[in-house]
Amino acid sequence: MKTTEKSFDAVKFMRHERDKLSEKLSKMTKQELLEYFKKRSAQGTIKPCS
Helix, strand or coil: CCCCCCCCCHHHHHHHHHHHHHHHHHCCCHHHHHHHHHHHHHHCCCCCCC
């Protein structure tokens, strides 16, 4: 069986980003959360092309 070296670990990256976001959101009030998500939805999201 051939073994390859990963240059990017997607699972590790996703867990790290989730933890950062959770910490950021946990310090916000309800009003701040609503404003944050309104701003994020206005920016749009990047979706993969099919």
